[in-house]
Each structure stands twice: as structure tokens, then as C-alpha cells.
Amino acid sequence: MGPVTAGVLQLLALTGALALVYIPLGTYMARVYSSKQHLRAERWIYKGIGADPDTEMRWPAYLRGVLAFSAAGVLFLYALQRLQGVLPGSLGFASIDPDQAFNTAVSFVTNTNWQSYYGEQAMGHVVQTAGLAVQNFVSAAVGMAVAVALVRGFARSRSGELGNFWADLVRGVVRILVPLAFVAGLVLVACGAIQNFSGIHEVGQFMGGSQQWNGGAVASQEAIKELGTNGGGYFNANSAHPFENPTPFSNLFEIFLILVIPFSLTRTFGVMVGSVKQGYAILAAMGTIWLGFVSLMMWAEFSRHGPAFELAGGAMEGKEVRFGLGGSSIFAVSTTLTSTGAVDSFHSSFTGLGGGITLLGMMLGEIAPGGVGSGLYGMLIMAIIAVFIAGLMVGRTPEYLGKKISTREIKLAALYILVTPALVLVFTAFAMALPTPADSMTNSGAHGFSEILYAYTSASNNNGSAFAGLNADTQWFNTTLGIAMLLGRFLPMVFVLALAGSLARQSPVPVTAGTLRTEKPLFTGLLVGAILIITGLTYFPALALGPLAEGLA
8 A cells, every 4th residue: 555545544534533423522512511400520629619600701700710710720830840859759850940830831721732841851740640631631621611602602692691611611621521531541552552650761772872761641641632632742752752652543543632622613613503504614614724734735745756755655754654644744734723733743854835834724823623612713703704804795794693793893803813923923023033042943044934933833823833943942932932822822812702792792683685694615615715815914924934935945
């Protein structure tokens, strides 16, 4: 079997698996967030944190819950890292430096999981499990809660109430993420991923010396790392490490975990707004972009010519032989079109155009299908923009799901789509203009610029993957990337929740002959076109200086 055929078969198998679970998982999540009943374990948690899960919240109260919970998470994780040297189970590792502890705490709380450290050489068992793994669950649940609040904004009328943040957070963890991660962890253990709390030990003799590895609860953390679109690896090599991702099947399974909740949330959206066709329209837009990017990536990586490329079956530098070019391409696209950031290959070693595709995937806003929660609310914001554009073309007040898109709504949507590009381009410009940050680049020219652009794109979009080749463990990068992650996560949430509250206060608008049918293929095409055009106009100059210049050289 040729490498191209193998890649296509993996893509077909993955698509079939996602289609198989789409309806049951999406419908189940809709029931979870619509239920009036509380499980016993949930009631214990509510009692412990002093929350009343039945109290409805307007958007300012919901936002305060999001920010307060996240701030507490940052402080706790920062303290845990700073105290690591005196904690049991630290494997002898010292406490983390202040700038790196800040960067890591912000990274995991914002669902970014950017890592400027070597996991197996810096973090002990306590920080990995009680700190990083816990944030993998709750940061994902926060994103899902905000998405559900926006969906309720469309579904409700004349109330302004968006549900209860604490109930949405706890249900997301207890009823969705923990059960799925438990099953996924068992599958990964069966595939060969390790799960233990052993210390540092030698694994063999190499060239007259020994190689040492520490064990850890890797399979369980790997499961939620992918399922929650987190991406932070237990080891520095991330999902290229055989302890995290041992086989071609585990590689495909991890891609499935990355995509399953974001895609299925479109079904949740359709059920909760009372029209599953609306969910299918959003799903079609996400699926079109994802399949298009996977096809482009495979073409870019397989199309190189010459004896070396032909013998290797493509551009194999920086890729694991056990995954092949097809598996690596699907993984790279999936991890950058979501907010996962996990990698099973070095994106810096992709072809110039291939590296540009990973960059562009993040620049779209990671909405195809995006992170858990963040992908859905990002796509719904783009749907509002698309409806507004359609309204301008026909001279009619835009409407979406029975809600008028007035001046307030379009301003909030515009602010949402402007925040991230501003962070990416401004921070990249400062890093290139100042002398010290540029010293961290391994490469010069277009590829070196791509390293810097990729870092701030990854941080501002809460992705977390790295282009490789950039030394990000400096005070400049730890601090500025941390700030970019904070602003890139929570400023958009402010606009999303304000928009949700505005929509929930409206009265429904009756459907007329002039209403744009947003469940039709025409709207899906308009939505995809709007996403690509807006992103292209925003980022083309930066892309032209980096991956495009390298790819066309």
C-alpha cells in the first residue's frame, strides 16, 4: 500500500468514526445542559463551593463566574509550580522560575497549553496530575459553558438570562469530560501508552551513555489532553513520543478525540435552538474547511519531487515513520484547526506551504471545528458576520435564528474578530523590531519570521503548538506570550457573553419570504467564503513575509 493510499484510508476511517458518534454524543450533550436534575456528586460539589446551581445568571454575572474561576486557577497552578521543590512526588525537580510558572499557569488555564519547558525534565507527578491535568478538564469545561451560554442567547427570548455558570461547568466535567476521558484512557493504555507513578530510570545504553526517562500518569493525561483540545504533552516530544502515542492506531484515535466534541457540539446547538438543520449547516461549514485543509496539506507534503522525497514517500523530515505522512498531515491540520496544539511531528519541518497551512488554520480563529466550546461560539460569531454581509447585499435588516442583528450585535461580533489579529500582529511586530527576541530564532529570513509569527498566533488563538526552532523560555517570550494567551482567551469571552445577553433579551422575529434561510447550502457557502476572505485580508501581508515567501522560493 502506498503512502497516499494509506493517508486517504485513514481520512475515510476517521470521518466514518466521527459520523457514527455525531448524533448520539451531540444529543446527549444537549440533554446534559438542558437538564433540571442534579447528580449526587454534583450536589456535593455545589455545596463545597457554595454555589446555587438553580439561580439563573445574566451575562455580567456569568462572566464574573468565568473570570473568578479562571483567576483562581491561575493563582493555584502558579503556586503549585513555585512550591514544587518542597512537594512530595516532585522527582527531585526544582521549583519553576517565576516567569515560566506564570506562562505555564496562564497557558493551562486558558486551554492553550503552550509549553516553554521540557515536561520530563521539569514537572513532577504532583504538578502534572494535580495541576496540569486538572486544568485540562476545567479549562475545557469553561469553553463549553461559554458556548452553551451563547446558544441559550439564541434559544431564549425576552429574558436576558443565560443559565448558571457553575452548573454548566460542573456538568461539563462530571457528565461529559470525565466519562469520555476514562474510556479514552483505557484505550490508550491498551495501545501501549504508559500509566504509572514510577520515578526516573534508565531505559538503555546508547553510544556509551545511558538514556533516562521518568514514568507518569501519561495515558489519563493524554486522553483529556486531546479530548479537551488542550494539547500539553507529558513529554517534550508531545504526541510524537512513543509513551504518549505508541502506534498508528493510537495516532488516529487521538485525532478522533481532538475532533469528536467540537464537531458534535454543532448537533448540540441544533437541538437546543430547536432546529437540527441549523446545526448541520454549521457542521457543513466546519467540515468543508477541515477537509479542504487536510487535502491541501497532503498535496503540499506529498507533491515534492526528487529521489529523496520519492524514496521516503514524501517530505518525511521531522515526522514519525510509524505515523507516515498521511497521519502526520491529518494530525497537524486537526490540531491547528482546533485549539489543541498537540503535535506528532515538527511543524517547522513541513514544507513551506505545509507550515503555512498550519498557521492559516489558527488564523481562521480555530473554528473548523475549533476547540471544545470556543470553536462553536467562534463559528456562530462568523455566522452573524455572514448574515450581516448578506443583509447589506439585499438591503434588509439581518436576522439569524429569529434574532435581529442590530448595531449592538454587529459591534460585539466585530470586536470579537478583531481582538486576536491585533494581538498576533502587534506582538509579532514588537518581537521583530526589538533586538533581544530575535536572538531566540534558530533560523533567519522567512523561516525565522514564521517562527515568531507562529508563536504569537498560537498563543493569541489559545492553540499552544510550536513551530519548533524558537527558544521561547526567555523572560520576554514567557511574559508576552502569557499576556497574549490571557487576552486572547478572555477578551473574546467578554464579547461572546455580552452578545448572548443581548440576543436573549430580544423578542423573536417571525420568518418571512425575505428571511435568509440559514440552514441551506447557500448560507454555508457564504459562511465559508466570509471566513476565508476576512482571514485572508487580515493576515495575507504577514503570511507573504513568512511561509508564502519560503514556499515560493
